[in-house]
Amino acid sequence: MIFELLLVSFIYSAQALKPCSNPGEIRPDTKHCDLYHECTDCGWSLIQCPAGQLFNPVKLVCDKADRVKCAQEGDLQPCDKIGEHKVDPKHCDLYYECTKCGWALVKCGAGLYYNPETSTCDNPENVNCGGVDPITPSGPCDHVGEFKPDPKNCNNFYECTRKGWQLTSCAEGLVYNPNYKKCDYPQYYECKTSA
Numbered sequence: 206m207i208f209e210l211l212l213v214s215f216i217y218s219a220q221a222l223k224p225c226s227n228p229g230e231i232r233p234d235t236k237h238c239d240l241y242h243e244c245t246d247c248g249w250s251l252i253q254c255p256a257g258q259l260f261n262p263v264k265l266v267c268d269k270a271d272r273v274k275c276a277q278e279g280d281l282q283p284c285d286k287i288g289e290h291k292v293d294p295k296h297c298d299l300y301y302e303c304t305k306c307g308w309a310l311v312k313c314g315a316g317l318y319y320n321p322e323t324s325t326c327d328n329p330e331n332v333n334c335g336g337v338d339p340i341t342p343s344g345p346c347d348h349v350g351e352f353k354p355d356p357k358n359c360n361n362f363y364e365c366t367r368k369g370w371q372l373t374s375c376a377e378g379l380v381y382n383p384n385y386k387k388c389d390y391p392q393y394y395e396c397k398t399s400a
Contacts, residue, residue, distance in 0.1 A: 225249045233262040233376040233388065235295065238273065241265075262376050262388055274378050274390065290324050295374055297334035298326075315369075346370050352386045359396030 225244035234240035234251065241260040242249050254260055254267035261268035284303030293299035293310070300319040302311050313319055313326035318334055320327035346365040355361035355372070362381035363370045375381055375388035380396045382389035 231265045233260050233265075233379075235374045235376055238376065241267075260376075262379055263390065290319075290321070292319060292321050296372065297329070297332065352381075352383070354381050354383050354396075355398075357398055359391075359398055 225248045228244050228246055230244040232242045234242060238259045239254045241252055241254070243252055244250075257270060258267040259270050259273040260266075261273050287303050289303040291301040293301065297318040298313045300311055300313075300321075316329070317326040318329050318332040319325075320332045346369050349365055349367060351365040353363045353365075353370075355363065359380040360375050360377075362373055362375070362383075364373055365371075378390075379388040380391050380394055381387075382394040384394065
């Protein structure tokens with residue numbers, strides 16, 4: 206039996222998100238239910254599930270669509286115009302860039318936001334980002350790999366990286382469960398925010 210998988214490798218620059226350090230580690234994509242990220246020796250790869258299947262963020266495998274709760278389904282369109290940029294709709298400091306290997310998720314330098322009008326990273330006062338400033342946990346980030354829930358959004362959590370606290374979002378329809386330090390279905394963890 207032959208399964209067709211669309212494999213799109215992400216190239217990460219020096220300013221990219223957390224590097225991939227555990228080959229075989231799997232994470233759900235935060236925007237598309239039929240995609241997931243797998244850590245390989247070459248870095249993070251974005252993989253599409255076979256037709257008719259969605260990624261199950263609890264089992265960490267592709268599964269029948271009727272077994273996966275997905276609030277937002279969609280396909281990542283292949284990129285064919287190298288150098289093209291796309292805004293990350295959830296994070297002001299991230300954007301996608303079309304490369305010869307596919308879409309690369311790029312993080313702007315510290316304190317900068319992606320400006321779609323100039324296609325560059327820019328000072329926050331020059332970027333319309335819905336007036337939302339990132340909220341980071343209080344206290345230093347001393348233990349790489351430590352996780353903290355976002356007190357204002359159950360879908361988000363913070364991970365301590367070498368560069369400081371990194372805001373990360375769970376896949377649509379999931380909440381961060383601090384008891385297990387992973388994204389989970391809301392019926393398994395009742396999240397309460399301070400907002």
